[in-house]
Amino acid sequence: MKIEGVDLFYLSMPEVTDDADGSQDALLVRVAAGGLVGWGECEAAPLPSIAAFVCPKSHGVCRPVGESVLGQTLDDPTDIARIAALVGYNSMDLLQAPHVLSGIEMGLWDLLGHKLGEPVWRLLGYGRSYAKTPYASLLFGDTPDVTLERARQAVRDGFTAAKFGWGPIGRTDARSDADQFAAAREGLGRDADLMVDVGQIFGEDVASAAQRLPSLDEAGVLWLEEPFHAGAFEAYRALSDRGAAVRMAGGEAAHNYHMAAHLLDYGGIGFVQIDCGRIGGIGPAKKVADLAVARGATYVNHTFTSHLALSASLQPFAGLADSRICEYPAAPQALAIAITANHIQPDGHGLVCAPDAVGLGMQVDTAGIAPYLVDTEISVGGRVLYRTPAL
Amino acid sequence: MKIEGVDLFYLSMPEVTDDADGSQDALLVRVAAGGLVGWGECEAAPLPSIAAFVCPKSHGVCRPVGESVLGQTLDDPTDIARIAALVGYNSMDLLQAPHVLSGIEMGLWDLLGHKLGEPVWRLLGYGRSYAKTPYASLLFGDTPDVTLERARQAVRDGFTAAKFGWGPIGRTDARSDADQFAAAREGLGRDADLMVDVGQIFGEDVASAAQRLPSLDEAGVLWLEEPFHAGAFEAYRALSDRGAAVRMAGGEAAHNYHMAAHLLDYGGIGFVQIDCGRIGGIGPAKKVADLAVARGATYVNHTFTSHLALSASLQPFAGLADSRICEYPAAPQALAIAITANHIQPDGHGLVCAPDAVGLGMQVDTAGIAPYLVDTEISVGGRVLYRTPAL
Numbered sequence A, B: 001m002k003i004e005g006v007d008l009f010y011l012s013m014p015e016v017t018d019d020a021d022g023s024q025d026a027l028l029v030r031v032a033a034g035g036l037v038g039w040g041e042c043e044a045a046p047l048p049s050i051a052a053f054v055c056p057k058s059h060g061v062c063r064p065v066g067e068s069v070l071g072q073t074l075d076d077p078t079d080i081a082r083i084a085a086l087v088g089y090n091s092m093d094l095l096q097a098p099h100v101l102s103g104i105e106m107g108l109w110d111l112l113g114h115k116l117g118e119p120v121w122r123l124l125g126y127g128r129s130y131a132k133t134p135y136a137s138l139l140f141g142d143t144p145d146v147t148l149e150r151a152r153q154a155v156r157d158g159f160t161a162a163k164f165g166w167g168p169i170g171r172t173d174a175r176s177d178a179d180q181f182a183a184a185r186e187g188l189g190r191d192a193d194l195m196v197d198v199g200q201i202f203g204e205d206v207a208s209a210a211q212r213l214p215s216l217d218e219a220g221v222l223w224l225e226e227p228f229h230a231g232a233f234e235a236y237r238a239l240s241d242r243g244a245a246v247r248m249a250g251g252e253a254a255h256n257y258h259m260a261a262h263l264l265d266y267g268g269i270g271f272v273q274i275d276c277g278r279i280g281g282i283g284p285a286k287k288v289a290d291l292a293v294a295r296g297a298t299y300v301n302h303t304f305t306s307h308l309a310l311s312a313s314l315q316p317f318a319g320l321a322d323s324r325i326c327e328y329p330a331a332p333q334a335l336a337i338a339i340t341a342n343h344i345q346p347d348g349h350g351l352v353c354a355p356d357a358v359g360l361g362m363q364v365d366t367a368g369i370a371p372y373l374v375d376t377e378i379s380v381g382g383r384v385l386y387r388t389p390a391l
Helices: A046-054 A065-069 A077-090 A097-116 A144-156 A174-188 A206-210 A213-218 A233-240 A257-265 A282-295 A307-317 A334-338 A366-372 B046-054 B077-090 B097-116 B144-156 B174-188 B206-211 B213-218 B233-240 B257-265 B282-295 B307-317 B334-338 B366-372
Strands: A003-012 A025-033 A036-042 A133-139 A161-165 A193-197 A221-225 A247-250 A271-274 A298-301 A325-328 A376-380 A383-387 B003-012 B025-033 B036-042 B133-139 B161-165 B193-197 B221-225 B247-250 B271-274 B298-301 B325-328 B376-380 B383-387
Touching: A003 A046, A003 A065, A003 A097, A003 A366, A025 A046, A025 A097, A025 A334, A036 A097, A036 A307, A046 A065, A046 A097, A046 A376, A046 A383, A046 B046, A046 B376, A065 A077, A065 A097, A077 A097, A077 A282, A097 A282, A097 A307, A133 A144, A133 A193, A144 A161, A144 A174, A161 A174, A174 A193, A174 A213, A206 A233, A213 A221, A221 A271, A233 A247, A233 A257, A257 A271, A257 A282, A271 A282, A282 A298, A282 A307, A298 A307, A298 A325, A307 A325, A334 A366, A376 B046, B003 B046, B003 B097, B003 B366, B025 B046, B025 B097, B025 B334, B036 B097, B036 B307, B046 B097, B046 B376, B046 B383, B077 B097, B077 B282, B097 B282, B097 B307, B133 B144, B133 B193, B144 B161, B144 B174, B161 B174, B174 B193, B174 B213, B206 B213, B206 B233, B213 B221, B221 B271, B233 B247, B233 B257, B257 B271, B257 B282, B271 B282, B282 B298, B282 B307, B298 B307, B298 B325, B307 B325, B334 B366
Parallel strands: A133 A161, A133 A325, A161 A193, A193 A221, A221 A247, A247 A271, A271 A298, B133 B161, B133 B325, B161 B193, B193 B221, B221 B247, B247 B271, B271 B298
Antiparallel strands: A003 A025, A025 A036, A376 A383, A376 B376, B003 B025, B025 B036, B376 B383
């Protein structure tokens, strides 16, 4: 097959807020080859990502992503790796390239799965897709009471694991944060898995982050996610070495395999969290999953958007029985729900798994997303380089 | 002062080729505050960078760069660091952000220099601006004869140092590459500094890169630049450990301080090459220069575009007497020459230095660049977010 078309769709809620909620907009990707289509989703700013696909080239290794994808042969998984490497080289100096490539690469896997009649996880070499414990991804409330209620609601919703993130943590003092951690634990009950995400709030300030370790341990928190800038390996390592039970987690910002590997090798993180919509797609994510196994660390997906992205994010570690936890967008915006006609629902035991269906196993609902489509047009030098395609 | 305006100008040669020549287009930035203007230049794909400045926000930490810059106070260098940190946090998930920030940050230093009546290097804390040996940045020819002639021309042009890059190196065999290295040395003569840049051609393949070490040493090459993917620290370290005299160089792709620091600390490079048009501007580059001194490594600028970019790139290591070599765009496209009315010319000894003039010391030639201005328009949801501003 030849890749005949790549269509990018900018979708958005009518209003986008400053909340750390990545489901407020989306860049959906449709790839076409051999009479089939595949779908993927970039976890990325839609407009710069579209621009990275269509921009005029600046020089030999700053070419638009589209140039390295359109017209390429796609017959087996090695073609996907070859195309990704081509983008990596030809768009070396185009910083946004991995973010738009991510959704395209997912779409290629989806399409190839349909072509070969296999789930993507099987194309990745796994013999089966293990069920995972989904954790609700929630935001801390402005007060511990709000957090407590959110935790209780997660339990009522059937979750046995939850991650609280962002909100006021790190913005006032360690005691206030301790109250938040305790509220989350109280709401979830003693046996649930509780994780905490602080969104790089401490920059590189190990001392401030370390003040939170006793209360994190007291609340039985499994991991502390992104205490620091994703590149501050020494800070991650130093905090890990403080002797707390809570392990460090990070990796969502990794936009290539190396960045995730460095967090494992130099940062000493215990959980590596990969967003297939950023790291360049499913292929590099699988490579990180393999490395995590080799390092005795645990792979976890990072997913805050649609169930298309969720399915894609489950594939790279579907076959790893010991990586038992997965991020599950518990309260996404209506747009994220509308993207797919089917959804990955917890089974009778509250567990989810990568679909046992061809490709990514998700049906994109083109009628459902039409109301969210954002008309976009880019012209350069009098030539229209991008205009929102028909769904 | 308040930052009242940031204008982005997409400039391009009429034809852009696949050559590894970054001077074929440019994204020029004009910042305005307190009745003054400052100029900077992004070494980046213009269209995605413009999009990163104007895009609608996706969520709290995926906001357009403009939102964190416009309206901010600018009175002293700490304001520039504060604004850069704000962009870093608010645009954490916008991958292209550091590339557009780079040009803006340069413009802020230029403007502040005019406001305070000081060269930027003085605002960075340096007492004087040391002269540097400019090296001609040249491309290998398709054959050793072409390379030989280019080296001879560099000598005729007054250069005592040259770096050859890209072209056929790494694409055939080690013997052919050896002929190229020898031709460059022959053309330059015995005493000139010779450096080689292979543009990540070896990926992570240490063995292939190592085959070139004997001929690099035979040609007396000072550094081997970017043999590998910028994130392949282990490969850099492994090649360094092969015992050759030639040192490894890298860093041009660093889009934040951490990436450059990791190449020094984990990759073991001997020369760290920073492009102020990519790393986030002059501030983070200065931080890398300080680290290089602490590590016993040598800071070098990476500059392949205009003399505005060249001046900006000289500032962070202007005061380091021991960092004696600087990259100097020897054969840029007409566009890159047209950007400034004045140029940084070698003195009687063939040396160049950061201008002893306020700001960056360069006069942008708005009439000269007008012919290269590329009309660009971006509209989202029926609203025009960007239209090429008046020069």
